[in-house]
Amino acid sequence: MAYTKEDIIRMVKEEDIEFVRLQFTDIFGQLKNVAITASQIEKAVNNQIMFDGSSIEGFVRIDESDQYLYPDLDSFVVFPWRPQHGKVARLICDVYNPDGTPFVGDPRGVLKRVLDKARKMGYDTFNVGPEAEFFLFQTDDEGKPTTKTNDEAGYFDLGPLDHGEGTRREICLALEQMGYEIEASHHEVAEGQHEIDFKYAPALECADKIMTFKLAVKTLAQKNGLHATFMPKPIFGVNGSGMHTNMSLFKDGKNIFFDEKGDKKLSDDARHFIAGLLEHVSGMTAVLNPLVNSYKRLVPGYEAPCYTAWSASNRSAL
Incomplete structure (x- = not known):
């Protein structure tokens, strides 16, 4: 949905929104x-909100600290898990x-x-x-995460296992309230492991949705006394x-x-695209697998990619 500045200001007032997260x-x-x-x-919709960029790892130096947040007005949404009196909304910013x-x-x-750049190429x-x-783990008496799941389920199993x-159902319903089209949700292979799939979207919209998805999963898990993690390999x-x-x-x-x-x-274009992925896979791996723990996942036997090859059915290939 395309929003104007006036739309955002009006909705904040009419919806009784007290906080907006940029x-x-x-x-x-x-x-x-x-x-x-x-x-x-x-001020926010007119790109006048500043923050200290030097406090963000990898952004700017202390003498260049002033940076500005330019909201994408179409990203405005109210968080459904927050109180309905004094609501909280968000705007994703550049x-x-x-x-x-x-x-x-x-x-x-x-x-x-x-x-x-791709648009300029047609x-x-x-x-x-x-x-x-992601995994859902129990927490201890102090609220800190453990690696216990209290869950004996496997792929596509259902309760009581x-x-x-x-929690997975709550996440799906909350995401639908935020405009997602949830295509499937199910228990994954490992105990305590889950997957939620939402409909494809243009790349920028999808990237925004992934970030919101992770926030929703972690927030609703915590609300239910659980700890959600997207850590690549939490359990050996x-x-x-x-x-x-x-x-x-x-x-x-x-x-x-x-x-x-x-x-x-x-098509030939698809094959050329795959060839490009294979050509640049080493560099991509450094970005897509940034943790030491990432490489504990990239081993044979667990449906994780560990070979520089392509295949229509082999999950251990790129």
């Missing part, structure tokens, strides 16, 4: 935010420098530049469909968590990866 992402993929009261919403130029280290800005849409996996079923000897990413590229409204007459119905 969210952005750091270079490590962690969601950050500056919270403002409703009285500051006009990070800008004081001179009005986009900050080069803003991950959302990086994606926007790449998509703009590719109008890049769709992404994620399949995000699946002790996270209720069982399957780790990943995020399968389904991709399609469109030109003039046509999916250029599809060819009815091609082998496995793949």
Whole structure:
């Protein structure tokens, strides 16, 4: 939905919204935010909210600390898990420098530049469909996470074996209230492991949805006395968590990866795209697997990619 500045100001007033979280992402993929009261919403929609960029790891130096948040007005949404009196909403923001130029280290800005480059090459849409996996762990008496699941379930099992079923359902319903189309949710292979799939979307919209998804999962798990983690391999000897990413590229409204007459119905463009992934997979691995723990997951036997190859059915290949 396309919102104007006036729409946002009006909705904040009419919906009894007391706080608005201006969210952005750091270079490590962690969601950050500056919270403002409703009285500051006009400044926010006019790109006048500043923050100290030198306090964000990898952003700027202390003498360059002033940075600005430019909200994407179409990202406005009310958090359904917050109180209905004195509601909390959010706006996803781009990070800008004081001179009005986009900050080069803003991950959302990086994606926007790449998509703009693709459009100039004639590719109008890049769709992404994620399949995000996570674990739900119990917490101890102090509220700190353990690695206990109290869950004996496996792939596609249901209650009473699946002790996270209720929390998973709450997450799905909350996401639907925020405009997601949930396609499937189920227990994954390992005890305490879950997956929720939502419908594909253009890349920038999907990236925003993934960040919101992670926030919703962690928040609602905590509300139910559980700890949610997207850590790649929290438990040795069982399957780790990943995020399968389904991709399609469109030109003039046509999916250029599809060819009815091609082998496995793949076009030459699709094969060239796969070749590009294989060519750059080493560099991609450093970005997509940034933790020591990431490499504990990339081992044979657990459906994790560990070979530089491509296959229509082998999950251990790229």
